[in-house]
Amino acid sequence: xxxxxxxxxxxxxxxxxxxxxxxxxxxxxxxxxxxxxxxxxxxxxxxxxxxxxxxxxxxxxxxxxxxxxxxxxxxxxxxxxxxxxxxxxxxxxxxxxxxxxxxxxxxxxxxxxxxxxxxxxxxxxxxxxxxxxxxxxxxxxxxxxxxxxxxxxxxxxxxxxxxxxxxxxxxxxxxxxxxxxxxxxxxxxxxxxxxxxxxxxxxxxxxxxxxxxxxxxxxxxxxxxxxxxxxxxxxxxxxxxxxxxxxxxxxxxxxxxxxxxxxxxxxxxxxxxxxxxxxxxxxxxxxxxxxxxxxxxxxxxxxxxxxxxxxxxxx
Amino acid sequence: xxxxxxxxxxxxxxxxxxxxxxxxxxxxxxxxxxxxxxxxxxxxxxxxxxxxxxxxxxxxxxxxxxxxxxxxxxxxxxxxxxxxxxxxxxxxxxxxxxxxxxxxxxxxxxxxxxxxxxxxxxxxxxxxxxxxxxxxxxxxxxxxxxxxxxxxxxxxxxxxxxxxxxxxxxxxxxxxxxxxxxxxxxxxxxxxxxxxxxxxxxxxxxxxxxxxxxxxxxxxxxxxxxxxxxxxxxxxxxxxxxxxxxxxxxxxxxxxxxxxxxxxxxxxxxxxxxxxxxxxxxxxxxxxxxxxxxxxxxxxxxxxxxxxxxxxxxx
Numbered sequence: 214x215x216x217x218x219x220x221x222x223x224x225x226x227x228x229x230x231x232x233x234x235x236x237x238x239x240x241x242x243x244x245x246x247x248x249x250x251x252x253x254x255x256x257x258x259x260x261x262x263x264x265x266x267x268x269x270x271x272x273x274x275x276x277x278x279x280x281x282x283x284x285x286x287x288x289x290x291x292x293x294x295x296x297x298x299x300x301x302x303x304x305x306x307x308x309x310x311x312x313x314x315x316x317x318x319x320x321x322x323x324x325x326x327x328x329x330x331x332x333x334x335x336x337x338x339x340x341x342x343x344x345x346x347x348x349x350x351x352x353x354x355x356x357x358x359x360x361x362x363x364x365x366x367x368x369x370x371x372x373x374x375x376x377x378x379x380x381x382x383x384x385x386x387x388x389x390x391x392x393x394x395x396x397x398x399x400x401x402x403x404x405x406x407x408x409x410x411x412x413x414x415x416x417x418x419x420x421x422x423x424x425x426x427x428x429x430x431x432x433x434x435x436x437x438x439x440x441x442x443x444x445x446x447x448x449x450x451x452x453x454x455x456x457x458x459x460x461x462x463x464x465x466x467x468x469x470x471x472x473x474x475x476x477x478x479x480x481x482x483x484x485x486x487x488x489x490x491x492x493x494x495x496x497x498x499x500x501x502x503x504x505x506x507x508x509x510x511x512x513x514x515x516x517x518x519x520x521x522x523x524x525x526x527x528x
Numbered sequence: 529x530x531x532x533x534x535x536x537x538x539x540x541x542x543x544x545x546x547x548x549x550x551x552x553x554x555x556x557x558x559x560x561x562x563x564x565x566x567x568x569x570x571x572x573x574x575x576x577x578x579x580x581x582x583x584x585x586x587x588x589x590x591x592x593x594x595x596x597x598x599x600x601x602x603x604x605x606x607x608x609x610x611x612x613x614x615x616x617x618x619x620x621x622x623x624x625x626x627x628x629x630x631x632x633x634x635x636x637x638x639x640x641x642x643x644x645x646x647x648x649x650x651x652x653x654x655x656x657x658x659x660x661x662x663x664x665x666x667x668x669x670x671x672x673x674x675x676x677x678x679x680x681x682x683x684x685x686x687x688x689x690x691x692x693x694x695x696x697x698x699x700x701x702x703x704x705x706x707x708x709x710x711x712x713x714x715x716x717x718x719x720x721x722x723x724x725x726x727x728x729x730x731x732x733x734x735x736x737x738x739x740x741x742x743x744x745x746x747x748x749x750x751x752x753x754x755x756x757x758x759x760x761x762x763x764x765x766x767x768x769x770x771x772x773x774x775x776x777x778x779x780x781x782x783x784x785x786x787x788x789x790x791x792x793x794x795x796x797x798x799x800x801x802x803x804x805x806x807x808x809x810x811x812x813x814x815x816x817x818x819x820x821x822x823x824x825x826x827x828x829x830x831x832x833x834x835x836x837x838x839x840x841x842x843x
Binding site: 289314 | 574575576604605607608609610611612614615616617618624625626627628629630632633635636639650651654655
């Protein structure tokens with residue numbers, strides 16, 4: 214963008230956050246942007262190492278994501294899944310034929326001794342991406358969801374049970390010992406850092422794992438760069454995923470301002486959708502009310518520009 | 529078949545042998561037939577446990593094999609392979625999207641602690657098969673091919689190098705300690721056993737691993753049931769695969785009678801194709817010269833009937 218020459222870190226989950234990440238790649242050069250994805254919903258399934266958020270962002274950055282279905286790859290087919298079902302195999306986690314290649318190859322690279330960052334870099338290169346996408350950590354962190362039906366692995370809760378069981382809390386197994394990505398810590402300490410953007414992702418299961426990594430929250434607060442979040446809740450509903458349902462079950466109002474309150478003093482600025490303009494007065498954090506729905510590349514680009522412009526005025 | 533009420537064991541490799549195995553299932557009841565497949569060309573690839581011969585037979589018995597391509601599943605698609613190639617992944621071993629499901633599910637069952645026999649039984653059940661197909665052993669045996677380019681794993685020789693390097697011999701790693709399938713040994717000792725059929729498969733890399741399992745050859749020789757092989761060489765050429773090329777490289781004539789000589793005193797009868805009728809007089813083993821090419825289900829059934837009829841007269 215004209216005049217924006219600092220560095221930007223974007224923290225993101227999967228599909229929702231990926232849209233803003235894609236917008237940021239339109240307006241920032243590769244050396245200006247570091248996209249950090251949640252890996253706490255990674256899991257091992259059918260012997261494959263699956264990183265749903267990394268993949269959602271990677272596919273979105275490569276413009277290979279399926280925008281109608283809302284997840285996975287465009288032009289996907291499902292022959293393997295249909296055959297797996299016919300064989301009596303586990304078919305609750307839908308793996309497209311093309312998507313399978315990503316998991317097969319990531320798994321092979323990890324078995325060969327590559328780190329998850331390294332593997333992500335190789336996959337992103339193969340997809341022709343120039344901007345940097347990294348996992349929040351190379352160490353395994355796994356979200357466990359406390360529900361009325363007991364503790365469930367995140368994908369079991371999210372996909373197999375379709376977010377149906379009532380949620381009472383989350384636990385990120387491995388978070389105490391996982392090292393945050395070295396590059397993330399380097400960027401957080403870089404005096405050229407101009408903004409830290411929290412993408413419109415689920416605050417509890419997409420963003421919180423990143424924030425809870427040793428030293429990340431403290432480094433964000435220590436950085437002079439403003440932390441700006443974009444609300445994943447628009448008009449009391451999650452644009453995508455179970456965020457609103459979770460908020461209700463956690464006895465929080467399912468509203469854009471409640472997300473800002475949940476992030477608390479970490480935020481220096483907050484972006485809400487215009488449908489929530491009546492909530493602006495209730496927020497103590499500086500906020501900006503603009504259209505946040507990103508249905509086209511132009512709208513992704515526009516939101517990215519608006520967020521960066523807003524963050525510049527918070528300095 | 530009318531009047532054939534004994535039991536039959538069929539020893540087979542992949543595609544070629546599978547045709548006769550399919551014919552045998554047409555003329556024998558499930559409790560009369562035990563099909564034993566070579567597993568020495570099994571391998572681990574991209575984290576998947578792949579059993580090419582078991583799969584070729586399984587797909588053929590289920591009438592799901594691709595008869596035009598000559599291997600794999602009918603109606604197959606290649607989206608995963610194309611994506612894998614685009615990612616820079618190993619694509620030398622062509623895994624169809626539907627076929628991938630077999631490997632994913634077999635691998636999962638093995639990881640869950642099922643034996644290969646158990647896994648094969650579950651897969652065959654899922655495909656609706658009634659006849660019994662078992663792996664020659666639950667223990668890993670791996671064919672290593674001695675070539676002018678050094679020793680190669682079988683699939684690396686067969687698929688990656690397309691049988692190009694000149695062969696000087698074979699080694700079956702693990703053969704000394706692998707236990708032959710208990711069911712095979714039971715059937716070999718069963719006094720209702722009426723014939724042991726060696727299907728038209730590669731004698732060196734498909735049949736020999738089965739014969740070299742501890743006790744198998746001795747039990748075949750001890751059984752009063754005749755051992756009948758069907759030549760995989762027709763008119764000096766292998767119907768499928770590298771058998772003829774291997775024979776030349778091993779300084780054997782690439783001919784049907786040379787295969788019989790190679791099996792030696794194990795055989796009580798030998799079936800050759802009519803194009804090789806001039807070789808009949810050179811054989812000391814009782815032989816039958818009939819059409820052996822199996823392009824239709826009717827011709828598979830006919831050859832099965834002819835082989836069983838021939839074996840009956842060898843008693």
